[in-house]
Amino acid sequence: MYEPTKKRRVAEDVAKIFPEEVTNQIFDVIAVMRKAKQIVTAPVAIAFSDDYTDDEMYAMIIQGNLAPAQEFPLTYKGDKPFLGHGYILVVKDKPKTIRIDFSAANPLKAAEKD
Numbered sequence: 001m002y003e004p005t006k007k008r009r010v011a012e013d014v015a016k017i018f019p020e021e022v023t024n025q026i027f028d029v030i031a032v033m034r035k036a037k038q039i040v041t042a043p044v045a046i047a048f049s050d051d052y053t054d055d056e057m058y059a060m061i062i063q064g065n066l067a068p069a070q071e072f073p074l075t076y077k078g079d080k081p082f083l084g085h086g087y088i089l090v091v092k093d094k095p096k097t098i099r100i101d102f103s104a105a106n107p108l109k110a111a112e113k114d
Contacts, residue, residue, distance in 0.1 A: 001042050002034045002093050011101040014089065017082045023100055025074045026059070030091055030098065033061065033070075040066045042093035045103060050084050057083065 010023045026046055033039050041063050049058040055077045062069045088103035 002030055002039055002091075002098055004031055004034075006094075007097045009097045009099040011099065014100055014102055017087070018089075019076065019078060019082075021078070022074060022076055022082075025076075026089070026091065026100060027098065029059075029061065029072050029074075038067070038070070039063070043090045046089040046091060046100075048083055048087060052080055052083060 008024075008027050010018075010020075014023065030039065030044070045062040047060045047062060049060070049071075051058055055075060057074050057076055057080060058071055059074055060069050060071045086106070088105055090101050090103045092099045092101060
């Protein structure tokens with residue numbers, strides 16, 4: 001699960017909103033947690049805090065009720081217009097790729113289906 005040899009992919013709609021520097025760090029956090037055997041299920045969800053500083057923001061990895069949610073910092077000095085919207089990302093473990101996509105719970109995804 002989440003093997004480091006898999007290709008990393010970011011859904012196009014996620015890439016339009018989240019900077020590559022942020023999504024790369026999410027992949028890195030998943031890799032560290034996998035190595036520490038802290039990932040117990042796939043997919044996992046990533047939720048973002050509205051709290052941030054000029055060079056740091058915070059996210060939480062959620063694995064349902066299988067493991068406690070874990071907060072982690074992300075270093076990012078750029079503008080953060082993607083915070084404050086309640087976006088939830090899902091990191092999916094596919095046979096050949098690890099993919100970051102929006103959760104179906106996001107209003108963005110619900111609006112696309114209408």
